[in-house]
Amino acid sequence: MKAAMLYGVKDLRIEDVEIPKVGLGEVLVKVKAATTCGTDLKIFRRGYVEKVIKLPTVFGHEWAGEVVEVGEGLEWPKKGMRIRAGNSAPCLHCTMCQKGKYNLCENMIWLWGAYAEYIKVPARMVLVNMQEIPQHVSYEEAAITEPLACVLHGAEEANIKPGDTVTIIGAGPIGLLHLLTAKKFGAGRVISIDLVEDRLNFAERLGADETVNAGKEDVVERVRELTGGYGSDVVIEAIGLPSTWEQALKLVRKGGTVLEFGGCPPGTEIKVNTEKLHYGELTVRGSFHATPLHFRKALNLIASRTIDVRPLITRKMRLENIREAFDILMTSKKEIKIAIIP
Numbered sequence: 645m646k647a648a649m650l651y652g653v654k655d656l657r658i659e660d661v662e663i664p665k666v667g668l669g670e671v672l673v674k675v676k677a678a679t680t681c682g683t684d685l686k687i688f689r690r691g692y693v694e695k696v697i698k699l700p701t702v703f704g705h706e707w708a709g710e711v712v713e714v715g716e717g718l719e720w721p722k723k724g725m726r727i728r729a730g731n732s733a734p735c736l737h738c739t740m741c742q743k744g745k746y747n748l749c750e751n752m753i754w755l756w757g758a759y760a761e762y763i764k765v766p767a768r769m770v771l772v773n774m775q776e777i778p779q780h781v782s783y784e785e786a787a788i789t790e791p792l793a794c795v796l797h798g799a800e801e802a803n804i805k806p807g808d809t810v811t812i813i814g815a816g817p818i819g820l821l822h823l824l825t826a827k828k829f830g831a832g833r834v835i836s837i838d839l840v841e842d843r844l845n846f847a848e849r850l851g852a853d854e855t856v857n858a859g860k861e862d863v864v865e866r867v868r869e870l871t872g873g874y875g876s877d878v879v880i881e882a883i884g885l886p887s888t889w890e891q892a893l894k895l896v897r898k899g900g901t902v903l904e905f906g907g908c909p910p911g912t913e914i915k916v917n918t919e920k921l922h923y924g925e926l927t928v929r930g931s932f933h934a935t936p937l938h939f940r941k942a943l944n945l946i947a948s949r950t951i952d953v954r955p956l957i958t959r960k961m962r963l964e965n966i967r968e969a970f971d972i973l974m975t976s977k978k979e980i981k982i983a984i985i986p
């Protein structure tokens with residue numbers, strides 16, 4: 645089968661590899677669509693976190709497809725079923741899992757290999773993180789279950805109340821998913837911040853009430869102005885840089901919540917003003933990944949179109965052209981997510 649192998653930074657090659665053999669409890673799926681994601685782009689351009697991905701490997705982690713082979717011992721799924729799965733499966737028995745923090749599982753398995761004609765789903769993942777896709781939902785839409793699950797988890801932690809002003813730093817794929825989700829959580833007003841005008845326009849089309857171009861305006865001043873001098877009830881950082889993590893702390897009102905969502909480069913630190921944290925009673929939360937329940941909920945939200953993810957897929961490309969797809973993502977800020985079709 646054809647597969648896109650990642651060997652290192654910017655080294656992605658289409659190769660002929662063997663179709664994985666299915667063992668006990670495993671499932672082979674014909675990939676129908678895989679979507680590109682900010683995490684992929686980050687790994688492609690600056691390297692990887694060894695805990696999550698080991699190179700070389702078939703790349704890609706957001707996907708959906710059709711079951712073509714079901715391993716021994718499984719009553720579900722059935723051959724021909726439309727499914728999505730992964731990209732993680734917790735063990736359910738480590739200390740973190742026992743505390744219900746399945747997203748922090750110490751024995752998490754991660755599945756890569758979406759940019760290929762076939763993908764094998766490990767037995768544990770079949771059991772805890774694979775769902776059937778309703779007929780009316782396209783494979784491309786279903787592929788977005790993974791990032792939406794992470795965003796949904798974050799939104800639950802962000803403590804958004806009906807009518808709140810929610811400020812989102814970053815209008816890339818994740819920032820935009822946060823925008824759609826915050827609206828459904830009852831945000832009265834969403835302020836979207838980015839450096840790229842095209843992205844801010846996109847955010848506006850998706851329902852952002854105010855946009856701030858961080859390259860042209862003083863962000864702290866502008867958000868104060870828009871909030872009667874108080875700052876935002878909730879601030880969500882969706883970029884993953886220490887500087888914007890710190891900026892988020894300056895945009896929140898007293899008693900408000902900051903959700904530091906974007907993963908920063910390893911080893912980085914931020915400064916926090918102790919007075920602001922103490923006298924301002926700030927809540928600052930990190931959020932990482934999602935639990936199997938979030939994946940299930942995210943697919944339901946996509947299926948009911950409560951969160952319509954279709955506008956985020958701005959282009960479709962063949963698997964053979966994946967290198968070109970990543971070049972486009974690196975240079976053009978107009979594309980949000982590219983659906984890769986094997």
Ligand SMILES: [Zn+2]
Pocket residue numbers: 681682683684705706790791
């Ligand atoms: Zn992703």
Ligand SMILES: [Zn+2]
Pocket residue numbers: 734735736737738739740741742748749750751752
């Ligand atoms: Zn565990």
